[in-house]
Amino acid sequence: MHPVLSTPELLLDIFQWVPIDQLLPVALVNQTWSEWALDLKWRTAWVPLEALVSILGALGTIRLNNHL
16 A cells, blocks of 8 residues: 555545445555544544433443442
């Protein structure tokens, strides 16, 4: 692979044009692309705030119960 295709800034610029549902196949190309494609996929993933708060609350409860 040409070294230019391993440049993080270039990969992120290119991957931003890839539809979200196509980032997983891009991530399977090689290890370098995988890191940046999955990073972008998680950054753009939509998770309702209420769901995130409930998950974090549950994790806090689990941790507190394990330390008692």
